[in-house]
Amino acid sequence: MSRKLSTLDPQRLDNQICFAVYSAAHAFNRVYKPLLDRLGLTYPQYLVMLVLWERDDVPVKDIGEKLFLDSGTLTPLLKRLEAAHLVKRTRSSEDERQVLIALTPQGHALKEKARSVPQSILAASNCTVSELVAMKDEIVALRDRLNAVIGE
Amino acid sequence: MSRKLSTLDPQRLDNQICFAVYSAAHAFNRVYKPLLDRLGLTYPQYLVMLVLWERDDVPVKDIGEKLFLDSGTLTPLLKRLEAAHLVKRTRSSEDERQVLIALTPQGHALKEKARSVPQSILAASNCTVSELVAMKDEIVALRDRLNAVIGE
DNA sequence: GCATATTCAATTGCGAACAATTAAATGTGA
């Protein structure tokens, strides 16, 4: 009775779904870490590389919009990627405010090595592909609604 | 065709579901932040307080197990809560290795003020309660399977 | 009882994450 109440209590549900997402994000990070260690990347760095492998020579802002991150996070991260010789940062000649991020040959080459990174998660999840696709779409929809609330 | 392939490509799905969770966690954090600011808490601090409001006088390790956090994260966080006069940290007399965390009167009092925190998420989500419960359960199940993989 | 292993918290160092501010470049209106 009190158990049923606590599960359906909307007050707690907010907390519960938020914590579920929060703790799942950490769990993903822990699974990815040993795989990414071999590439010398952290997970946020890996996300940036995924963006760049799709399209190169983009301003910092474009990366930030795709990953929902701001320059306070990206600037030092990109400097670390530059220090690792994976990207080059150059100011745009058309708009001097922009810094364009381009992959180095090593940055491009890393794409092949990264192929094997996402593999064990699906196996470990014990879900069908369609279940995971549905789940992903639900989470994305929730995220987008939350972000819409923030934008007002 | 290529669109369908990319959606069903298990390689990308791994990345996509992980990023969905990662970005949703940030979105939640941004929604909670202005509400928690009024309490003078960050989201991880709020999680610790939620644990303590359920049960008091627990060792650091118990908190860590519930929130999937270690002492490297919790020790400084708890010191900040102590500096804010919300908790008291005392070494257990039974086992001197343990530090017990107890709420101060102000820590207890904050529970009432925190009642209004989880509220807008459900409204903003545009989902039914049962949909959100199902979603939460799926995410928790996935998280637990991921954590099981880490434990080997 | 004593050496060894385990447990627990604290510490250190590094990398996010973000708010708030700064500074420079660009765009706009009068």
Added chain:
DNA sequence: TCACATTTAATTGTTCGCAATTGAATATGC
């Protein structure tokens, strides 16, 4: 043209998150 707003990165300061190490207390095996 010139004042003003906007855009874009960079900077600064605070807080997480975790790996790795340390150190102390407790438990275990012999």
